[in-house]
Amino acid sequence: MATYKFTLTPIDKFYFGKEKHPVRPSYFLESNPFPQQTGLLGLTRHYLLLAKNVIDDKNEWDKLIGKKGFDGTPKTYGKIKKIYPVYISDNHNNYYYPVKQLDNLFFVNNTKVKVSYNNRSIKNLQILATEEASVKQTNQLNLKQSFFKDAFLKNDENYNNLIPFYNELEKYTTPNFFGIKLKKLNSKGIFIKHIQPGITKNYEGEKKEDAYFKTQYLKLHKGFSFSFFAEVDEVLDEKNILFMTFGGEASVYKVRVKKADNEVQNTPFGKKTEGNIFHFLSDAIIKSDVFEYVNQFIGETQFFRALKIGGKNLKRLYNIDRKPEKINEYFTSSQLLIKKGSIAFVDKDHEKDFIDALNNDNLKAYKNIGYNYYKQLKNLDV
Known part of the structure; x- marks a missing residue:
């Protein structure tokens, strides 16, 4: 091997x-x-x-x-x-992981959060989004919409020194966020x-x-x-x-x-890392009720995509705005994923529950091909 x-x-x-x-x-x-x-x-x-x-x-x-x-x-x-x-x-053998840019964000409280096909009100969950989202989505926030700036974390460097996704130099003015001193992004993307x-x-x-x-x-x-x-x-x-x-x-x-x-x-x-802040290094499959353990969330969702080939038949295992089609006991055609780069601030009393949900035995098939990987942090100013 x-x-x-x-x-x-x-x-x-x-x-x-x-x-x-x-x-x-x-x-x-x-x-x-x-x-x-x-x-x-x-x-x-x-x-x-x-x-x-x-x-x-x-x-x-x-x-x-x-x-x-x-x-x-x-x-x-x-x-x-x-x-x-x-x-x-x-x-140069460096590695780069996506992360949501922690800047110019606002709290959106007591919203209905679309994390599955049924809207679910998550009690005491604070969603962080841009000012535009907080104004337009006062009653419901659909996490499939892009309300965040994406950036990259290089190796295990400081979270306040990020690299932008695209070749667009932008200045960020928010001086402090969760105790992080934000700097101007440091490259052309x-x-x-x-x-x-x-x-x-x-x-x-x-x-x-x-x-x-x-x-x-x-x-x-x-x-x-x-x-x-x-x-x-x-x-x-x-x-x-x-x-x-x-x-x-x-x-x-x-x-x-x-x-x-x-x-x-x-x-x-x-x-092996520790802490109640979860930075998703991959897309992750997670049930909406797990958000009961989350205090703040910075992130988005996307649909699971796969092609199932059997003989001459090609089946697309994804579905948009349709009722979920159950393929087997582990799998539905409309599975939503937490997008890589998302960050969840988990209640410290439920940290183990959150980890257990991400490593559920029913998700072994997904973990085996690279889903549900995360990095735990005690704080983001590292």
Whole structure:
């Protein structure tokens, strides 16, 4: 058994799927900045087939990558035993984790919080959001809406010295927040926005009002890549560099692997931490009633996405504004995730309850492919 670091460097722009409302579609489509872990599992399985030159030999598939992809039930995937959360890396072996920018935020008290398909009033929960959100959403706050600025934390550095997501220099004026002295963000960002217009052709010649649209792709600044660790019971050639399509628009990535048996323990994924402040290093599956343990929350939710392939049938395991479809006892097609980078301030008396909820036995299948990872802190001024 060995742990490998997979590094994915996009050759050009890329696009990771994001839900579009079925009734009120927007003409503006935005890429998610990160792929979901289910997609990385699929890429890892595909990589092994290519690296071992058995892509055309289906007799070898089950042993190498397992019979089936992710479906929410506990299993391993052939030689792939475990996958850790995706993060951003650079050429100097630094790692970057998303975090919500703790600036210009206001308390929104006693709101109904949409953390599942049923609105739930969470008693004594304080939601932190921008001033715009606090004004417009006085009765209900939908955590799927982006009311926060995203930033990156480099390695285990101070939370008051963050790196912005995008190549937009902005000044932040709030002098103090939860005892943190905020500074101006210290670089030109990691992602670059690339907006491209498009048109949907109507081959019948009929007029189509919503034919025109814009797509916001993303690029990475030179020197940055996506990375994740995977435990694989197979020897992989570190000199073997593959070019693979991944994500929307068949974007091309340069994929490299490197043996990294001792690296995981030097990252927050492998370190044991303590404290009642939870910084989510990955997307996390959590039931809405767990918010009873949370005093303050800075974060958002997003839909779970996965593709279930059986024979010639392709099933999309996600659903927008529909009744949840139960796939099995562990899985529904409309599972909501707490978005990586979110921060929860948990009541100290319920810290263990919160941890137990994140590590529930029914969620082992998700944890095994990189969901529900977090870092605990005693304070954010570290």
